[in-house]
Amino acid sequence: MQLFQEDAVKWLATLADASVDLLITDPPYESLEKHRKIGTTTRLKISKSSSNPWFQIFPNHRFEALLTEIYRVLKNNSHFYLFCDQETMFIVKPIAEKVGFKFWKPIVWDKVNIGMGYHYRNRYEFILFFEKGKRKLNDLAVPDVLECKRVMRGYPTEKPLHLLEILISQSSSIGDVVVDPFFGSGSTLLSAQKLSRIPIGCDISSEAHLCIINRYQSIPSQRK
Template sequence: MGAPAFQTSWGTIYCGDNVAVLRRHIPDRSVNLIYADPPFNSGHAYYATGRRCEGPRFRDRWRWDDAAYRRALAESPASLGRALEALRLILGESSTLAYCAALAPCLGELRRVLKASGSLYLHCDARMSHCLRLMLDALFGRERCRNEIVWAYRTGGAGKRHFARKHDAILFYTASDDYTFHPQRERVRYRKRFFGVQRDAHGYYADVLLRDVWEIPAVINVSAERTGYPTQKPLALLERIVAASSNAGDVVLDPYCGSGTTLVAAQKLGRRWIGIDASEEAVKVARARLSQAEAQRE
């Protein structure tokens, strides 16, 4: 069922199936902010290659299984089940529908545990955002979709038969119209001075309200924060989300916490956290990072 694997005064990490953990340990409407970064339906197998962890970690490959699909329908809210049945008409009995069905029970539980003033950020492959957005529309209501955020980066390969794929989608939904949100700003550089622009040692700039296109460097081999855990997201990305959609002392949940970046960002900004991951190795990496972050605070 997923027992607590690591606990501090800041929060708890559970190792196990996230649906089982959510049902057993997380009460209704108890979480202020959720960041979920599930598998992407990439078709790849991922391996850890860093100093902190090494070896195979997870396979992001999905096959159609009618029995698994039926279980997902039974374990999901009725509105989400209807969305899956609609997707079935379009996608057929495919690996993509198998992927959507696999995520459905967890998404239903995330909706249950989110406070009325809370927000969900679902990080996904840009090629899957249309399916997942339909599912979240069914859960939250179409009007509760606040943004489809584009996280743009420069890493990865280039395609010969298509434009280079250099962004992820982050779907931002709220549980109600009365939600926590603190507008963020980004620094934009200019070559020339004009009204409203300031100057520092690097030239002219203005701090403007943040757009829904975020250019934050991805974690690469030479990044200081790199753990080697596959699909690790940059701390700056999670700090931005946590700062925008929560307050000090709030509870931040990551049901696919991996190497613990969300939890580190939450702790750094004075939020409590809950992490869940099926991998014992991921929990070890997250635990080490959180312990190091706490030591640095002291």
């Protein structure tokens, strides 16, 4: 597993053209800051129980630079998944299409447990499914709603390992390079390692690096 601490766009710019088999990521998108300010994302609040901001927000105006680099580093006939909310989806989709991606659909992650919110409480998150070239999914029987309980007491925005394992299994093969330029809690990279892929990730946050190192050391199977 290779880890880097740098701005995501600047780091992606250092990777070679067509060097990545699969990219999965969850940027700290701009609307998270809005949810934090109005109190609907309590785990992101700065409070007695959460004394730091965890990560820097990635502003919407930088998505074109990010998606351009992602398209460049991905091999032809590959997939790209991006976690986001409904607000960010409408920003990302046209930009991704502009730089060359084909948008297939938003996959719905059903978190099972109800969350915060005022206008129907939150229970799902979108995973935008993009394609560069043409690649068949490994299992055509997998639905576009993935039910997987949210992580309740981990790094803020932490994704369940099983959820990432589904995406990685669907869109890559053993020995493929799987990249996450905003690795956060490290779930994408740990899942890729478990499935015998080559995980490479970047995150500018020191908290993220401490989190993934602690998680990696606590799972013996990940160290093989």
